[in-house]
Amino acid sequence: MARSSSYRNQKPLDREALERLAIGYVGRFATTRAKLSAYLRRKLQERGWDGADAPPVAAIVERFAEAHYVDDRAFADARAASFTRRGYGPRRLAERLRADGIDEEDSAAAREFAEAGEWDAALAFARRRRIGPFSVVPVDPDRQRKALAAMLRAGHSMAIAQRILRATADDVPDGISL
Known part of the structure; x- marks a missing residue:
């Protein structure tokens, strides 16, 4: 594999070094199989591989998943x-x-x-963005359109977004401050 110029002074990776990198990565970050695999492949791209066989990335990732280092x-x-x-x-x-x-x-x-939990999440988003029942300014059509777009970008359905934007302070459950 090709090596990047910033890694010229480092030795190419062998199986032991690749496993050390994997252990360090899962020790620092909550991760997935795909992310661990991408990280190891990136390190191989940067530093190269010092082995006769192909790098055992899939085997390392699978072993880490079986040991519940990656779940x-x-x-x-x-x-x-x-x-x-x-x-x-x-x-x-x-x-x-x-x-x-x-x-x-x-x-x-x-x-x-x-x-x-979509309704509660939508309420949390509306509270954070001060829209719908949490709005502190009068609602005009332009502000309403922008609030709807923000709700949709946040991953809420059109029905939930419209329901939040039509909600009043009376629709907010007790315990959620306005």
Whole structure:
């Protein structure tokens, strides 16, 4: 593999060095199989490979998954909880999980969690952005259009976004401050 000029003084990677890099990476970051694989391939691209056989990236990733150093399902669940707290909708979560390389089977529970909490997430987003029942200024058509676009970009359905924008302070559950 080709080596980058910034890594000229470093030796090419062997199996042991590749495993050390993988251990360091999963020790620092919550990650997925796809992200760990991409990281190892990037390091191989940068430093090269010093082995007769092909680099054992897939074998290392699989072994780390079996040892639960990498758990795509747990990663998806944590991402769903975080996105819901921050006010993002199920569509935005699904897009992010696909980008993180998590397959449909491992992301199913996380997507269900996000769909079940979509109203609460939409309220959290509206509160943070001060739209809908949390608006502090009079609503004009232009501001309404921008708020709807923001809700849709955040991954909420059209129905939920419109419901939030039509909501009043009376529609906000007790315990959520305006």
